[in-house]
Amino acid sequence: MRLAQRIAIAIALAAAAVPAAADSSRLDAIVAASVIRVGTTGDYKPYTFLDKAGDRSGFDVEMARALGEALGVQVAFVPTTWPNLAHDLQSGAFDIAMGGVSITPERQAIGVFSDPYLRDGKTPIARCADRSKYQTLSDIDRPGVRVIVNPGGTNERFDRARLHQAEIVVQPDNASIFDTLAAGGADVMITDASETRLQQTLHPGTLCAIHPETPFEVAQKAYWMPPDPALEAAVDRWLRKMKDTGALEALETKWLP
Template sequence: MNSGGALRLFILALGAALQPALAETSRLDAILSAQVLRVGTTGDYRPFTALDKTTGAYSGFDVDMAQALGAGLGVKVEFVPTAWPQLSHDLQSGTFDIAMGGVSVTLERQKIGFFSEPYLRDGKTPIARCADQERYQALSEIDRPDVRVIVNPGGTNERFDRAHLRQAQIVVQPDNTTIFDALASGGGDVMITDASEARLQAKLHPGVLCAIHPDRPFDFAEKAYWMPPDPALKAFVDQWLHMAIEDGDFDRLAAKWLR
């Protein structure tokens, strides 16, 4: 067989091998076909996502960004409730199309899904009652047997605490919506959380809770949008996010919620 015939056979074989993959519908195609973007969000992480249990309405930076993404896709947005301990399971089971709500980029999460380009640099920092803030400047000052570190379960805050604290008492507060009120009233001595959340909660509890060196967090982290491993959907989300940043929509919402 000459080289031309061999090449034709190779092309035919390659086309046959690729045909099933090409025939598969991408998650992006499914969203456009259904005319609905299902957004998984916990509703318990201000300033990114908060659920009003009376009205059932969500608000926050990533809630507004989700609506903007839906508008970019030309589809309706449906918010799907989830929780930090089950976020990975819900992503893998197809409960939603994308997770939005202050989701931190981690290698464990990257193993099972795609992250968008990051939109916020963050990191873990302490927050405590203002009267005690000088006591908890360093991890070594926090990691003492007499210190109660309050934490919400199932997310990167708990993972950070259990990786870095050996002596401190880790007090798990199941309801993330009340955890800062509990801290303010003495339910714990300090919390280690994302600098963005620490800044907001200090504003919401003026003179009571103080964010401790949020400009110098203990570690490096980024926020991004997390979705099943669908290249077409990721490409669209990345392009939409890039355009939102460049045309000023992102800054407008950031000024409202993050600054």
């Protein structure tokens, strides 16, 4: 099925999942509509990405399908972007955001997070020949160093807060950002350690993750929802079951190198 068809189906299903009434929960609305709308960017390997045929894959794509099965509902993937993620959550475009979303105070102020499922953190990745040059933030934050970043997410927020002399190069197409880095279009990227490990395997001998075991700062990934105690509790129960049965570990082994 082509991407345009999939998006059309997602929008149609989303229209069915109307916001919960004042006397019921969002979880009630999800069950009544028999669909949970999952907001995901589709540009963030290994969590969520689209192949050339428009098929959606990744760790959190499989987790979303497992959540839908646990709730006994269909899953409608709703396309979003990192710059629009918070707006889309607040406007009710989807019921839950899944796709490598990090817990931040800004996000906690407008929504609730599930229990964390992964410990992660910001660390550099560069061409292997240059990895010794970019070990510390001081190494990176120098005039003439080009730091590439995708807009609107925690990567850009980290760079803007920590880098004052390096050139920040914003590339909207997150899906091709590592190809740009490998080709010399930038010198380094600072992103989640899990992503640097994967991209190192996808660009063997060209890109190298730099100390992913000791990131510059630690963060946790979780699932982000509009405030609704019933939905939050249901997601946490499902997540605990995924951990207890070993299903979460199996998906981590498959997707997170």
